[in-house]
Amino acid sequence: MSLSASLSKKSLAIVYHSPYGHTAKVASFIAQGATQVGVQVHCMNIEHIDWDVLDQSNAIVFGCPTYMGSLTSGLKLFMEQSSKRWLARTWQGKLAAGFTNGGGLSGDKLAVLQQINLFAMQHGMLWAGLPMMPTGRGTEDLNRMSSFLGLMTQSDNAPAEITPPKGDLDTALWFGEYLALMLNRIQ
Numbered sequence: 001m002s003l004s005a006s007l008s009k010k011s012l013a014i015v016y017h018s019p020y021g022h023t024a025k026v027a028s029f030i031a032q033g034a035t036q037v038g039v040q041v042h043c044m045n046i047e048h049i050d051w052d053v054l055d056q057s058n059a060i061v062f063g064c065p066t067y068m069g070s071l072t073s074g075l076k077l078f079m080e081q082s083s084k085r086w087l088a089r090t091w092q093g094k095l096a097a098g099f100t101n102g103g104g105l106s107g108d109k110l111a112v113l114q115q116i117n118l119f120a121m122q123h124g125m126l127w128a129g130l131p132m133m134p135t136g137r138g139t140e141d142l143n144r145m146s147s148f149l150g151l152m153t154q155s156d157n158a159p160a161e162i163t164p165p166k167g168d169l170d171t172a173l174w175f176g177e178y179l180a181l182m183l184n185r186i187q
Helices: 003-008 022-036 051-056 073-081 083-088 109-122 166-186
Strands: 011-016 040-045 059-065 095-102 151-154
Touching: 011 022, 011 051, 011 166, 022 040, 022 059, 022 095, 022 151, 022 166, 051 083, 059 073, 059 109, 059 166, 095 109, 095 166, 109 151, 151 166
Parallel strands: 011 040, 011 059, 059 095, 095 151
Antiparallel strands: none
């Protein structure tokens, strides 16, 4: 790869909290989708944050499970730890997006996406939602949660190896592709 090509390659970071592995699985599908478009992807669990990578990325996608209609305390702690970047406006103008996974079909996942959205807006980031019409309600269908603010997925009370279902993972793949294409369009 030439120097000019390496300098122009866009990068997307995915920051997530995944105590049981389901949200990490969704993050990996988002990453696969973005990688297919040619964007460099950095996935990081909140327990292993590389702040320099986040600062240098063109886009940051935030995700966590929905617990009791709210984001997890782990992601909230990460948000609070970003306060120096908020004050310095380090992430201002970067593309941002959010995703959440939960056991229930609703479980108030929208509240989590709203909290992540507000966090991104506080940082002056540019929000990208999920502009995909729902294709149905079956587990094989895309955007079966009918979410537009961000990606919502659902996992049964089972190991991450077998859940979330195919339709949710295909939607995550599509979301990653969409974010990468959007990133290439705006920057």
